[in-house]
Amino acid sequence: MGIKANIINKTALFITAVLMFLNLYLIFIWAPNEINLGISQRIFYIHIPLAWLGMISMFILGITSIIYLFTNNTKWDNLAKSTAEIGVLFLSLLLLTGIVWSKPTWGIWWTWDAKLTTTLILWFIYVGYLALRAYGPPGSQGARYGAILALLGIIDTPLIYFATIWWRTHHPELNIGPAAESTNTIDMAILQVLMFSLITFTFLYIFLLIEKYKLTQIETKTKEIINA
Amino acid sequence: MLKFLFLSLLLISVNLTSIDIIFADGHSQTNASIETISEEKQTNTQNDNGLIYVFIAFLITWIGFFFYLYYLSQKRRELERKINSIK
Numbered sequence: 647m648g649i650k651a652n653i654i655n656k657t658a659l660f661i662t663a664v665l666m667f668l669n670l671y672l673i674f675i676w677a678p679n680e681i682n683l684g685i686s687q688r689i690f691y692i693h694i695p696l697a698w699l700g701m702i703s704m705f706i707l708g709i710t711s712i713i714y715l716f717t718n719n720t721k722w723d724n725l726a727k728s729t730a731e732i733g734v735l736f737l738s739l740l741l742l743t744g745i746v747w748s749k750p751t752w753g754i755w756w757t758w759d760a761k762l763t764t765t766l767i768l769w770f771i772y773v774g775y776l777a778l779r780a781y782g783p784p785g786s787q788g789a790r791y792g793a794i795l796a797l798l799g800i801i802d803t804p805l806i807y808f809a810t811i812w813w814r815t816h817h818p819e820l821n822i823g824p825a826a827e828s829t830n831t832i833d834m835a836i837l838q839v840l841m842f843s844l845i846t847f848t849f850l851y852i853f854l855l856i857e858k859y860k861l862t863q864i865e866t867k868t869k870e871i872i873n874a
Numbered sequence: 875m876l877k878f879l880f881l882s883l884l885l886i887s888v889n890l891t892s893i894d895i896i897f898a899d900g901h902s903q904t905n906a907s908i909e910t911i912s913e914e915k916q917t918n919t920q921n922d923n924g925l926i927y928v929f930i931a932f933l934i935t936w937i938g939f940f941f942y943l944y945y946l947s948q949k950r951r952e953l954e955r956k957i958n959s960i961k
Contacts, residue, residue, distance in 0.1 A: 686924030689931040696935070739938045746931040750924045850939070857946055864953050871960060 703733030
């Protein structure tokens with residue numbers, strides 16, 4: 647790796663680390679306690695960014711897969727593989743933090759609610775994609791099968807987002823975003839911390855994606871050299 | 875690094891008991907005035923019980939990220955070894 651790339655990498659890591667510590671300060675010291683949910687509401691500040699990036703990741707996976715199907719350029723396939731792996735990480739953490747949060751708020755660890763179930767389906771699509779890429783047909787054929795599976799994920803993502811509107815669920819209604827109802831107002835201090843948390847986790851996501859993408863590129867080139 | 879993070883989370887957890895409480899309509903109240911109201915005292919006890927869940931959720935998240943970063947560094951080393959052997 648070049649010196650310039652190394653400096654960019656270390657700078658990105660440093661910014662992410664600083665933002666993370668600031669984020670922890672805001673979440674635990676600055677943010678007020680929510681009266682109904684109590685201290686457990688602070689899980690919200692990591693749960694929402696994980697959900698947001700888990701779904702964004704699926705969109706990136708779907709779009710890069712479509713571009714790959716049209717161009718047959720391996721760099722898009724490498725980006726798809728990288729984003730799928732990070733998407734699994736974020737979505738797994740989303741499900742785990744959700745399970746931990748649902749116990750003090752709903753009194754149960756898990757329920758087959760529409761939002762939770764569609765999220766679990768997305769997780770299976772991600773895992774299925776990675777399994778297909780690891781053990782499925784090699785080369786462009788495997789990439790094409792993976793791209794088709796990624797399109798299923800794109801269909802599932804809006805289902806997760808609109809689940810609380812389309813079905814009766816345990817999960818709280820949408821408070822932010824384009825589909826949120828105007829009556830569901832969120833306290834300004836809570837919103838500010840949430841926004842900071844979203845930015846911080848997005849930085850972390852970008853850092854991880856760049857790292858993973860670079861490794862995947864090197865891996866592909868190494869395989870090409872060995873096979874040649 | 876992990877020890878430092880653990881200690882930071884522990885200190886922050888201790889601090890949580892002195893934080894203002896925000897109500898749905900936006901007004902806030904300090905802990906000193908809350909202690910006089912028994913119903914809100916009960917809410918405080920419930921809040922303290924939720925602390926363990928917050929701790930677990932953050933711990934899981936950080937372990938997940940550290941594990942993934944470790945996995946990436948191992949993969950990088952493995953690739954460097956492969957490239958060196960090709961050279």
